[in-house]
Amino acid sequence: MTRRLKSKLLLCAALVALFAFSKGGAAAAGVDNDDYRLREGDLLMVTVWREESLQKEVRVLPDGSITYPLVGRLDVAGLTVAEVKERVGERLARYISDPEVTVLVTGIEGNQVHVLGRVNKPGPIVMAGPTTALQAISLAGGLDPFASGNAIQVLRQTADGDELLPVRYNDLIRGRSLDTNVRLQPGDTLLVP
Template sequence: MLKKIRICLFVCFSLIFSLLVVADEHDSAPTQVSLLYRIQPGDVLNISVWGEETMQYKELRVLPDGTLSYPLTGVIEVKGKTIGEVSQLIAEKLKVFIPEPNVNVMVHAAEGNLAYVIGKVTKSGPISLLQDTTVLQALSLSGPFDKFADKSAIKIIRLHGGQQELIKFDYDEVSKGDNLNSNIFLKPGDTIVVP
């Protein structure tokens, strides 16, 4: 009986250890994003050229102006481009030095595509926009409203061409199925204010 208990404990500990190792590996893995994902300032990229050991660069951060420096290409504009477009752009510039370069670009961390929720919610702070996210979805990620929150006076502040735009959002209306046009898709840099 004691032998069976020891075997059972050994199997349980082995399973727990393997799950912890898998979780640890998952935390350090690149962010899984769609091929249609548009790169933003603040994102972190891994870029490599197949067969070129000296062209393997990890964790290159996109600068606030939307550019990135990569060897032999100089400064390149990557903001708003997909992973495929950036790969193609780098490959074109490298053709002068490397015949038929095979460039691989991966998003290590999508830190540039953030919106923010502030005010009377349980969890205020940044929200990653790894996929199309509406105001209602962002609010659901922020936890329940504070009991004093004015859900009918929520505002979205959006930077648009150097100007700030104010968009009104009435949670009570939208949750009833009314005024669904106000449940817009968020853009990087949007701030939802819950008064």
Template sequence: MKTLRSQSMIALAAVSLSGVAVRTAPCGAQSVNSVTAAAASTSAHPSTQAKPFTIGIDDVLNINIWHEAELSRNVSVRPDGKISLPLIGELQASGKTPMELQEDIRTSISRYLTAPQVTVIVTEIHSLHVNVLGQVTRPGSYALSSSMGVLDALSLAGGLREFAKKNGIYVLRSNNDGVKSHIPYRYSEILRSKTMAKDLMLEPGDTVVIP
């Protein structure tokens, strides 16, 4: 079985966004300082550049509009992937980079303010995890590492229990609108393939269910 890589998706975010500091918050969430929309880094080798960090459900954002204290605030991304702000109303946040969300806010609020200066900072990351439920030794929530597949998650959870229905395993995945899809997982077929290339790669917020 492929060994889990030591770097997490948070580390990838730190590579792709300059000036990012990651630490463990007291509540168990991971905190990111200075994940500003203007901080996207460049690489001399584009083919090896890490995927930019994207905002996810339950992440906490600091929205700052310069000289507009009443409009600036901390917001959590709702289960439907949206946030609510004064004057603007609802905006899609999940699936966007801080830079993209910053530009959306700036464009929307320009109807009310002249040349607004907006920054978006991700202060807490709650979306970079996966859940493993059902017939495993240690069901629970686990940090999502880069290139982490279902077999990796099952290994973290201590493996399948004796009466687990191996070919009944499935993954629940939410899209950016919060709608969940049901993805069947053919456990025996993956094991017979003798290659991790065919394993189903997990995404933030996925839930692996073992009946």
């Protein structure tokens, strides 16, 4: 296969991935590529046009960084895709003339909460966008018949220590205690007794 044909195939693959991403594809999760802030555990596909050896899938490490050829270690947690693209491009410019960098989010595993206890499908839930306690319970298959709906709590780790936030499920589904429908943050654990 000629180098020119390989370059065209790489470009086509990048365009297909870009099209899929723009149609709600950030891991088929509906993440808005412009506003999404990267987190530990997220998966990125980084490509540089006409540089096959620089096509690489990288995961955001627990320290919030990625490692990429010629760039080295780069802190990306909390940045948007556009910001990562710019920073990778700046570092690559030392070695490559006018690099055309593409960065796609291919997995948002870093945006997880855990639902534990008396739900039908306990375990981790990947949040594709803002997610409330009620939505997480729904994604976990709903409460089992023996759950204590008004005793649910969100366990949140903060800089000051652990915090417990009440969720009054039975009241919420009746239109009461709406302030207890907590908006979840990555790393939260929903405890359903």
